[in-house]
Amino acid sequence: MSNNGNTVLGILAGTAVGAVLGILFAPDKGSNTRQRISDEAQLAKQRLAETATELKEQVVSTATTKKASIDEQVDSIISNASYKADDVISSLERKLKDLKAKNKKFQKTS
Template identity: 60%
Template structure:
């Protein structure tokens, strides 16, 4: 995504520079040239603003998707941990039951 943004910005800057240079070397009155430069600058400003808005929307969408994905992963990890904890508790309870039974037998023999 960064490479696409850099490429787009480079193309936009090149187009703006080309337009300004084309206007500067045109054989017209200074006032007409200045007006064309102002018009081109306004046009490039609008294009840049539009590109920035599109990039902002794309980033917001990506962040939203990644946040949802992260929430799903965290929920999955918590669920897995809960099941594993339950397995450990069940195993420990079974071991405790066995130990109590052995302790009872030991107390009877003594």
């Protein structure tokens, strides 16, 4: 995303510089040149605003997608942990039952 944004900004900056240099070196009256520079600056400003809006929308979309993915992964981890906890509890209950049975045998023999 960073490279994409830098590329767009570089293209916009290059376009603006080229337009301004082209206007400055073109033979025309000073007032016409200043007006053209002003018009080009406004156009560049609009393009930059549009690009910023598009980049913002892309970031929001990507963040939303990543959040949904992370939420799914967290739910999966919690579910797996729950099943493993149940397995551990069942295993411990079986061992406790076996220990109680062995303890009764020892108590009968004493």
